[in-house]
Amino acid sequence: MNALFPSMRTRLRRLVRLVILLLALFVTPAAGAPLRVAVGVPALQTLVSGVGGERVETLVLHGGGDPHAFEPSARRIAALADAQLYVLAGLPFETSWVPRLRAINPKLDILDLRQIGGTRMTDDSLTTNHRHGGSPDPHVWTDPVRALQLIAAIEDRLITLDPDGTAHYRERSERVSQDLRALDAEIAPVLAPLRGGVLLVFHPGWGYLADRYGLRQIPIEVGGREPSAAQLQRVMDLARQRGARALFLQPGHGDRLARQVARELSIPVIIADPLAADYFGSIRTLVRALQTAPEIP
Template sequence: MNQKGRKRRWFLLLPVLLAIILVVVGLGWKNATLRKLARTGPLIVFVSILPQKYFVERVGGRRGKVAVLGGPGQNPVSFEPLPKQMAALAEADLFFRIGVPFETALIDRIQELNPGLNMVDTREGIPLRPIEGAHQHEAPERRRNAQEPESVERNEMMDPHIWLDPLLVKIQAETICRALVALDPINQAFYEENLRLFQAELDQLDRELAATFRAAQVEKIMVYHPAWGYLTDRYDLEQIPIEVEGKEPGPQQLAQVIERAKQEGIRVIFVQSQFDTRTAESVARAVDGKVLTLDPLAEDYLTNLRQIAQTIARGF
């Protein structure tokens, strides 16, 4: 066959080859799409702390199987995951970050184990605040601009306890819903209805907490660890922390805390079971007061927030 004939043959075969390529690519896309749409088992979801598990289960219902890295009694500052948890993460579909300290050390390891893992930051759209007791030269504004999501990576001293404000949880629930829908779009209506019901309960919780604090005339609370800034901001309270930059106060700082408590007429010190309570007990003895325990990490979120508000109110 001469050169002209060979060229003519390739010219005739070219449309056939292109058609085959398009069919193969199309079938691959179609099969991938069908697999995504026809997902039969639940999504495997990891979260960092127990309240997040509650949020995901409220939105995801039976469509999500949720595992928690930091379980009951774990300190989210110093927590280290077990090898079996890291192995399970390698098989997960979704990981919802929230900004607690132990996440920072884990992100690279998680991405190495599961490069295809969908990692979603639930701080998206949340106006972050500086944490009390941090460096005094931190940004003076109480809330960061919600339109600057990159700020959550720039400043590690921002307060991570965003789950302690029910109205901010509404935003987190929307983020969770979007992520679930993206992976399981055939069940979009299911997720969105669950979101609507959950957000209505959060609105009711917000009204109850406001009424509880207002009736008790709560203005200032002294706490060991400054976990409650979003809660106190929401309900026009002030938290006074004992802890300084994440550490036990020194003798001079402790004396200042005790003097402040006396000046403010504070007789109740609020602590968390995840932290050593001895310093708080020393302050309570010095002001002839008492120590009460609050748990910001309990799983049953709505019940726990009501109990927290009632415990704080009883202290007044």
């Protein structure tokens, strides 16, 4: 019976593919229309839009929540059917959805950020070597200095796709780069006294920033999942030993457990989203909390 009557979810997926295919066949960007660039998360939209300005329309595949459990809607996928560029970070949902986009939009160009400056491994607080080798960390933009490389790569690719906009992209790229250099100059002296300290997070989304400024990121999650009771106790003991000042929570990741841990450790929970559109504000929120929060008593 199941073979003859596929599940509703399977039928919906087939319908989505058909709709997107038809859109890809019949929707063609108009002459003089903005370059359509797709990204995985709002933080990258901010960087791409900063370089592209009015010559670029930036489309976001993932609007919010846990990217591990995310599945884009038919409307969102259809909107990407005629995108000319996808800026790929390597987030979990991109592994399955970007190849599908490429299949129905063969002309889609890919800018793979993982090939720019290399990637680190995701932190694991429960091993001697706190980075395990099974999961590359995609959140490279959280390091303002590394983000300068991303901006240069975005600029180059936009110029390749839209040579008439060369002067426009170069001017805006320099403006964004100045903002990033200013951000680094602002937060580096704030974090310098904390060098060697810890950045306690629920989900490991701030590793590149931690590396840049000499912090160790300690995640509560273990292998992308909530820890067992024994694992959680080990993480809390480590946080106490290393003097964690706050617990940083990304929306969509373990709110209940994070607040329970923070109560046990007598530290505040700070919402700091590495995926958020307010790229500069998110980093400043995290740094300000590290600067002002007292160590565990």
